[in-house]
Structure formats: structure tokens, C-alpha cells
Amino acid sequence: MTDPVLFVLAVLAILATPGPTNTLLATAGAAVGWRRALPLVPAEAAGYLIAISAISAIGLALGPVVAAAPMLALGLRLMVGLYLLFVAWKLWRGAGLPIAGPGLVTPGRIFLTTLLNPKAIVFALGVVPFNAPAWPGYLMAFALLTATVALGWIALGALLGHAADAAGRASLVPRLGAAVVSAFAVMLLTPPLLR
Template structure:
């Protein structure tokens, strides 16, 4: 996609779409607040950029030769997200345990395996474009801004809900993660 405005529009829409990374950022904002959630944004950024570069360099040729490779990655992501959802459900009563569950490494891994990275790498980023570096700059800025928006949104919802309702909030986040895992796995095999 060589139009900068279309690229930015598609990027923002894709990043705003709820998914596992956004759900974890949202939950972190609610549970530990904005300041303690900020390092997670770097995990998200590095997860996306690492995945995109790996897809472009290694996975694209493999996917062309072995079409089942991409659905297999989706199943792995789905299973990992279900693991996170179960852990979040079990720890819903313990806010500190939920906070320990949403770590830099886990945000990185969920984002690294996120199907959105495939959309960026194989559809949106104009590979070979003489100004491609500016597309990556715009992507990085969008990832940080929209990720921060999810954290702030979670913080606001958590503030309104209050500490006594965070158990319900964590359970709701767990159910959302399970739904995303199912959607990712089912859509990969269609």
C-alpha cells in the first residue's frame, strides 16, 4: 500500500481492533495503572517489529511453499492465549497475581505471534518503496499511541469499576481472550 494516508488509516483501524495484545494492555491499565503499564508498550512495539521483519525475511518464502505453516502459527498463538486466559481467570481474586501475569515478555510473545503482524508484513507495508522507512516510523508511532490508548482506557474503566469489581474485570478479560483465541484458530483454518 503506497498511499501514506491509506496506510495510516488501515494501520490505525487494525491496531484499534480488539485482540489479545490490546486486551492485555487494557487489563494492565485497569489493574496496575498507566505508569506501571508503560513498559508493556515497548514489548508490543518490539513484538510487532520483530514479527514483521521475521515474516518478511523468513516466513514469507516458507508460507508460499508450505501454506499450512500460517494456520499452524495461529493454533500456537490460540493455545498460548487460552493458557493466559485460564491463568487470568484463576488469579482474578488476586490483583497482584494478575499484574504478574501481564509481563513485558508475555506482551512481546502475544504480539509477536499476533496475526496482525502478517497483515502489516504481507499487505500494508510497501516493501521496496523508496520511502519504506517512513512507513515503519508511522507504524511504530501508531503502535505506541494506540497501545497507550488501550492502557488509558483500561485505567479509566478500572477506576470507574473500583478495586472491588476488578475480579469481574479480570474474568471479563479472560473470557475476551478465550474468544479471541477461538476466533484466531477458526479463521486460520477457513
């Protein structure tokens, strides 16, 4: 996608879509506030940049391998689903801690969740124009857009956290985050198990 306007619109639309990473960012904003959640932004950007680069570098070779070995794709899907259930469990368990636990959502957890995020495949194979001479500029723009959207999710979470605190329901936001992440895990795990 070499048209800069279409590129920006596509990246913003995909990044703004709720998902596990965005849920964790909002939960962190609610749990520790906007300023203390800022270290999560570079973790998300690094996760996406590494995943996108790796997928684009090996995408042509890996695509046929995964297509020829459906059990490999199933195994990857199950691993990601189980990881998301683990993250949801940690969120739920940490919801009762004071200020919802500063370590509830860590940069490492954001990085790994983003690294495993299926959105990276869409960016690598359909949005970032790696075949264009200016692809490094597009990748830099992607990183800036990622940071911008991440800040928005953190701010939304901080607003929800303030409202939950004011209502005396501080543990509600991490538990809601756990429920949303669990839903994404179930969406990943259910179709392979029904086959």
C-alpha cells in the same frame, strides 16, 4: 501502501481493532493503572516490528511452504490458540490477587502475544511498503502509531479499572479480559477441529 494518509489510516484501523494484545493492554491498565502499564508499550512495538520484519523477509519463501503443507499452517494455528488459552487461564487465575496482581500482564507476555498476532501478517504483506525506498520511515511511523494506540488501550483499561474498583468489582476486568482472550483462542482452534 505508499500514500502516507492511507498508510496511517490503515495502521490505526487495524491496530485499534480489538484483539488479544489490545485485550491484555486494557487488562493491564485496569489492573495496575496507566503509569505502571507503560513498560508494556515498547514490548508491543518490539513484537510487531520483529514479526513484521521477519514475515516480510521470509514471506515470499514461507507462503508457498505453508500453502504446500496445510498441516504446518494447522500446527501454527493450534499453537497460537493454545498459547492464548494459557494467557486467558493466567488472567483468570490472577484476577483474585491483590490489585489484580502486578505481574498479571508482563512485557514478555505482551511481546509474545504480539509476535504471534495475525495482524502482523497483514501489516507485513499488505500495509508496510517494503518495496518503497522510504520503507524505514514507514516502519518508524508504524512504531509511533503502535505506541499511540497501545496508550489508548491502556487508558481505556485504566478507566474501566477505576470504575470496577469504585463498584467493588476489581476482579471483574481481568476475568473479562480472560474471557475475551479465550474467545480469540476458540476462534483459532474451532475451525481446524471441525474439518
